[in-house]
Every structure is written in C-alpha cells, then in structure tokens.
Amino acid sequence: MFMKKNFESNLFNLLFVIVGVVLFISAQTIKTGVTTTSIGGAFLPKIVTGLWLVTSILLFVFGLKSTADESPEQMNKKGVIVTFILFVFYIGMINILGFVICSIIYLVFQILLFMPTELRNKRNYILVGAISLVVPILTNLIFVNAFSLIMPAGRIF
Numbered sequence: 001m002f003m004k005k006n007f008e009s010n011l012f013n014l015l016f017v018i019v020g021v022v023l024f025i026s027a028q029t030i031k032t033g034v035t036t037t038s039i040g041g042a043f044l045p046k047i048v049t050g051l052w053l054v055t056s057i058l059l060f061v062f063g064l065k066s067t068a069d070e071s072p073e074q075m076n077k078k079g080v081i082v083t084f085i086l087f088v089f090y091i092g093m094i095n096i097l098g099f100v101i102c103s104i105i106y107l108v109f110q111i112l113l114f115m116p117t118e119l120r121n122k123r124n125y126i127l128v129g130a131i132s133l134v135v136p137i138l139t140n141l142i143f144v145n146a147f148s149l150i151m152p153a154g155r156i157f
Helices: 001-026 043-063 075-097 101-113 122-146
Strands: none
Touching: 001 043, 075 101, 101 122
C-alpha cells in the first residue's frame, strides 16, 4: 500500500516539475513593457515560476529518498476541493469586484478553511480579518506605486 502511495506521490511531484519547467520557460518570453522602473511586468512571473520549479524539484528529490518506514501524510481532500472552488471564484470575480475586494474575500475563506478548530476564537478571527485586509491593500499599493503595474479593477469597485 505504501509503495503505491509513494509512487503516486513521486509521479505527482514529477508532474509539478514538468509544469514548473513549462511555466518557467513561458515566463521568460514575457515582455517587460513600458515601465518607469527597472522592474517590469515580467519580474514577478519569473520569480514565482523559479520558486515553483525549485520547490517542485526539492519535493521530487526528497520524495525519491523517502523510505518505507516514513508514513505519508493524509491529504486533506476536502481542503483541496474547496481551495480549487475558491480559486475558480477568485478568477471569475476579479474583473467584477477588482483585485483588492476579491483578494480580501478569497483570503478570509482560504485562511479559515485551514485554520485548526482549536484556534478559532475572537482574537484569531480579528487577526484573519486584519491580514485579509492589509495584504491585498499593501500588495496593490506596492504593485501600482513601486512597479508601476495596474492591478485588475472591477466593474463594481
């Protein structure tokens, strides 16, 4: 049973490496565009795809080195499915609600999805709200003001 799960895990990690290579190569073709700084629209995709590639290679290599006495962790299938649904909602609504509002909604639900039950209290709900508000607003400010990039604006906001 373990060998089958280990094989499936390594196959999944190899798929991530292949997707990472494709994304990394694709990111290299993005044009910088007109910008007032030395960092343009191609900067972040190259960084993110590079990190994806390095992480997936490490997962693949360490997955090959795992032995039979190391039990694999149980995957949270409900969390993966709900995350996928949230991401589809995020992509579908970003042009209507805009980057900031859509990101706030997404972050609240995503953080709450993986927050352990014992940590659900008034103090942590306030922290989740604060993080969900501050991160998209700061991200928008940094991209617009520092990188001179326009984040998606919605029809509503």
